[in-house]
Amino acid sequence: MGGGSGTSDGGVLTPVFVSAFRAATGTTAMALSDNGKWHVHGSSGVVLANPQNLGFPANMPNVLKVSWSVPTAMWRVGPPFGAGFPALAIGSTRHYRYYFRQVQPNATMDTQTHPMQDGSAGSQTNWTMQCFNNVGADVWKLGHGFLSNPFPVDQFHLVTLLNKHRTYRLEHSIERVTATTYRFDSRVFDESVSTTTPVYDGDDFYAAGDMARGSMTSYFATQTLTFNNVQNLDGLNAGVNDLEPTEPGDYAYESGFAVVDDQGWIGPYGSVAGEQ
Numbered sequence: 001m002g003g004g005s006g007t008s009d010g011g012v013l014t015p016v017f018v019s020a021f022r023a024a025t026g027t028t029a030m031a032l033s034d035n036g037k038w039h040v041h042g043s044s045g046v047v048l049a050n051p052q053n054l055g056f057p058a059n060m061p062n063v064l065k066v067s068w069s070v071p072t073a074m075w076r077v078g079p080p081f082g083a084g085f086p087a088l089a090i091g092s093t094r095h096y097r098y099y100f101r102q103v104q105p106n107a108t109m110d111t112q113t114h115p116m117q118d119g120s121a122g123s124q125t126n127w128t129m130q131c132f133n134n135v136g137a138d139v140w141k142l143g144h145g146f147l148s149n150p151f152p153v154d155q156f157h158l159v160t161l162l163n164k165h166r167t168y169r170l171e172h173s174i175e176r177v178t179a180t181t182y183r184f185d186s187r188v189f190d191e192s193v194s195t196t197t198p199v200y201d202g203d204d205f206y207a208a209g210d211m212a213r214g215s216m217t218s219y220f221a222t223q224t225l226t227f228n229n230v231q232n233l234d235g236l237n238a239g240v241n242d243l244e245p246t247e248p249g250d251y252a253y254e255s256g257f258a259v260v261d262d263q264g265w266i267g268p269y270g271s272v273a274g275e276q
Contacts, residue, residue, distance in 0.1 A: 012271070012272070012273050012276070013258075013260045013263045013266060013271055013272045013273065014260065014263065014272075014273055015258055015259060015260055015272045015273060015274060016085050016086065016094070016259040016260060016261055017037075017077060017085060017236065017257065017258065017259040018257065018258045018259075018272050018273070018274045018275060019034045019037045019038065019255075019257045019258075020034075020060050020061055020062060020255050020256050020257070020269070020275065021034045021047045021061070021062040021063065021064050021255060022034065022061040022062055023035035024047065025047045025048060025049050025062055026046065026047060027043075027045070027046050027047075031046075031047040032045055032046075032047060032064075032075075037077065038075040038076060038077060038238070039075070039076045039077070039081035039082060040074075040075055040076075041073070041074040041075075041076065042068070042073035042074060042239070043073075044066065044067045044068045044073035044240075044251075045064055045065060045066050045067065045073060045075075045239065046064075046065050046067075047062050047063070047064055047065075048062060048063050048064075048065055048253075049061075049062055050062055050063055050255075051063060051253075054101060054167060054253060055101065055166065055167030055191070055192065056099055056101075056167055056253070056255060056256070056269075057099070057191065057256070057268060057269040057270070059269060059270055059275075060099070060255055060256055060269050062255065063099075063253050063254070063255040064238075064239075064253065064254045064255055065250065065253050066115075066239050066240050066250075066251045066252050066253070066254060067248070067249060067250045067251055068240055068247075068248060068249070068251055073239045073240050073251070074237055074238075074239045074240070074241060075237065075238040075239040076120060076235065076236070076237050076238075077235055077236045077237075078120070078234045078235025078236065079120065079234060079235060080120060081120075084234030084235045084236075085233065085234045085235070085236070085259065086234070086261075087231075087233070087234070088174070088176045088230075088233050088261065089176065090176050090177070090178060090179060091176065091177075092175070092176055092261055092262050093173050093174065093175040093176070093261070093262060094173065094174050094176075094233065094259060094260075094261050095171065095172075095173045095259070095260050095261075095263070095264065095265060095266050096116075096171065096172050096173070096236075096257075096258070096259050096266075097169065097170070097171045097256065097257070097258045097259075097265075097266035097267075098116065098169075098170055098238070098254060098255070098256055098257045098258070099167055099168070099169050099170070099253075099254065099255050099256040099269070100115075100167070100168055100170055100252060100253075100254055101165065101166065101167040101168070101252055101253040101254075102131060102140050102162070102164050102165075102166075102251075102252050103164055103165055103250050103251065103252060103253065104131070104133055104140070104164070104249070104250070104251050104252065105247070105249050105250075106133070106137050106138065107133070107134070108133050108247050109247055110133070110247070111132060111133050111134035112130060112131065112132050112133070112134075113130070113131045113133070113240055113241055113251075114128040114129060114130050114131070114145065114241050115129060115131065115237070115238060115239055115240045115241060115251075115252065115254070116128070116129035116170075116236070116237060116238055117129065117236075117237045117241075118232050118233050118234075118235050118236060118237075119228075119229065119232040119235060119237075120232075120235060120237065122147075122241070123147070124228070124229060124232050125145070125147050125228060125232065126146065126147065126174070126182070126227050126228050126229065126230070126232060126233060127144060127145070127146060127172075127174060127184060128144065128145040128146075128147075129142070129143075129144060129170065129172070130142070130143035130144065130145055130155070130157075131143075132157075135161055136161065138163065138164045138165070139161040139162065139163055139164060140161065140162055140164055141157055141158060141161055141162070141209070142157070142158040142162055142170075142188065143155055143156065143157040143158065143205075143209070144156050144157075144172065144184065144186060144205065146184070146225050146228075147228040148226060148227075148228040149225045149226055151208065152207040152208035152210065152213050153207050153219060153223075153225065154208075155207075155208060155209075156184075156186075156205040156206060156207055156208075156209075156215075156216045156219075157205060157206060157208070157209030158188065158200055158204055158205050159204060159205075159206055159209060159211060160200060160204060162188070166190070167191075167253070168188055168189060168190060169188075169189035169190075169191055169195075169256070169268065169269075170186075170187075170188060170189075171186070171187045171188075171189070171198075171265055171266060172184065172185060172186040172187070173185045173186075173265070174233070176230070176233075177224050178224075179230070180226055180227055180230070181224035181225065181226055181227065182224060182225055182227060183220040183224055183225070184216070184220065184225065185201075185202050185216065185217075185220065186201070186202055186205055186216065187200070187201045187202070187265065188200040188201070188204075189268075191268065195267075195268040196267070196268075201217070202215060202216040202217035202220070203215050203216075203217045207219065236257070236259065238254055238257065239254070240252065256269045256275075258271075258272045258275070260272065
């Protein structure tokens, strides 16, 4: 599933939302909220001038380092903290892109986190981006969860493990098919390999992480999922969720967030207006 219409990778896309924490560095409210773009819940973050040795694009200004000392360190766009994204029309596709470097310590008590999602709370989500931390030393498993859908299509997991301490560009899309149904697609880029060709895509995500149950691409070629609450497409979470407060430490580096409607896959940093 390609998802969406309009331009392909590259060019200047018109964003619904864009943030690379360019307002300031440090721990001030201006820095952490990117001058009010995010509502910040918790105090476990610092905005760094782009650490050139961590694999983020050289033209990206700043990077958010997320740690935790409370159960939730959440960056939120949208209700209940303010206006969110416009409604997604039937037949339209919303694309998301962000850069993510997982540095969570191995074998934490909480083995699954969901840093990116649309609803403010897990029970309100239509989609989540999941990180599984119980799969081996210095690796993690990427998944997507879809609340209110039956097993096994309530989640699709990438069957190849990703490396910690490595920066990936993650892109996914949600296509509203009807008032109550949607399709989803996902791609993973390692920009040290290629900025234009994904290392993994929907062919590599499998229902419940089981190859015998079929891939994301094959499922959405003929079927759809049901929204939990379509109105909650108006929001976006980042940071981290659901970590044990007894296990403080660094979690991830994040930046280069962009959301666009009906313009195709977003592509590398610099493809969206406001990133130049």
